[in-house]
Amino acid sequence: MELPKELSETSGLFCDADGMFSLNDSGNAPVIYRVNYQGEIVERTRLPLTNRDWEAITADDTSFYIADVGNNKGNREKVEIHKVSRLNANDITTFTLKYAGNNASSNMPYAHDFDSEAMVKYGKELLLFSKSWRTGITHIYKINEGEIEQTINPFASIEGLPGVVTGVDFDPHQGKFVITGYKSDPFGNFATFIAQISQDYTLHDIWPLERYKQVEGVCVDNKGTYWFSEEATEGRNASLSSAHVTR
Template identity: 90%
Template structure:
């Protein structure tokens, strides 16, 4: 990592620390990790998670093979679906009954003028519609790596809406965007924002049991230190509850199963293998 990137990361970390200095809201509920398993080396760069009744789906990020991995709840790969796409920087996966949605939206350095979301027919994975997105106000030539807000790693299909949650390095204010599935090329503007999070957002799902969005993310610095968290966000995009994920680093995906169990995946980092964890919320 060169000195410019280190400086940008440090600046971003200081801005986030300042923005999140206030005490976090809490409902008094506790977040209890129940299980942790290592993921196969093939999923070392896991960067998204989607839960279904009997399995979940994940993918790897930047430059890896364009494969959707089906895994069981023990973290074992049970199926691989290779798509006729390029994985420039896949960062999230979500789905509904008929389609997978793959977010090729990674933009840490800020140099992408446009990003993409791929809608993949679940019955015929060669049938793909690509939505090309440009953020309103994004000027890639002037963005400072790791110190801008035109990035995203979190996407969820919420009812009939496809939502992107920004990875806001510069301000720490998470912006929420809608992707219009009726337009293959579009400029997107935020319709909601979330303040008070203690870091950037890397994963999102919707918890139908509690009627809340659940997000995960972290605050990092140039020296490899991570402060990771999971939070609940109300349907009007207000921070409701937050829990630190101690001993975790680069958590990238989160999903909620049909029983209300939270699952989250951690990308491999130096000296640490990729993992899959489950947790329960206990009301006090």
């Protein structure tokens, strides 16, 4: 189904009991959108923040987590994650992150590993999955919510994915992470995929998403259905789709 034009640059997805939450990236308004399972916007929450490049949203029972971590060009020395109270949108804690080894002045655009578009709250852990342009190896970072400023080092990695990672969630029904991403070229061609990753970060299964292009977010609803959102690209409107994956 098509998403409203207001969500043309949708770049993150989180499933909740009665709908989903999404946001736009790259300088758009600092708004969390609540979307029903018919793809309609039912609520907007504007935050007192700047959307430099919001790329992911996840949540637990008390807080939303917004990842302002987009860094395709590699010129950000530090990125941010905002923890927002679900009861009071003005109650915000910001974590400032620096990737160990990142030297922004020497990074080449779309040819470095210090980028991310995927984040998930996994139990008590907040995990960030890298968008590794240079090596193709996805690095996984654990964010310390007790430390406002921190340098992050990967504690695990995933090899064998057919492109960069743009979204992640955890599927409690199957006990696996689900991720989505794509491989693209300068001519607007996309090879998009969805994959399952075991809890020890081993690649389990991959499925192509052949009709889609720039898929940016994925989440699992309480029935175990996978939902994924696609940003608008030339010739395609933003969309919201579902899939049933069983093994």
